[in-house]
Amino acid sequence: MKQVSISEFRANLLDYLTRVQRGERFVVTSRGRAMATLISPVNRQEEARARLEELARTAVLHDVVSPLDEPWEAAG
Numbered sequence: 001m002k003q004v005s006i007s008e009f010r011a012n013l014l015d016y017l018t019r020v021q022r023g024e025r026f027v028v029t030s031r032g033r034a035m036a037t038l039i040s041p042v043n044r045q046e047e048a049r050a051r052l053e054e055l056a057r058t059a060v061l062h063d064v065v066s067p068l069d070e071p072w073e074a075a076g
Contacts, residue, residue: 001025006035
């Protein structure tokens with residue numbers, strides 16, 4: 001993770017935010033002490049879609065409509 005001083009960050013705010021949006025990470029420092037960590041936010045919609053796609057790949061589907069080979073009586 002790259003470090004950037006707060007004065008450098010302020011002077012080039014838009015550039016750093018654009019770089020963070022592209023996936024870079026930065027630690028903003030003041031007098032050598034870490035003040036903040038900049039990372040891009042998690043896109044919850046993309047994250048949920050990825051989980052659903054993984055579930056779709058591993059899901060097992062069974063036929064619940066076709067009749068069974070076993071006779072049964074309906075309660076009536």
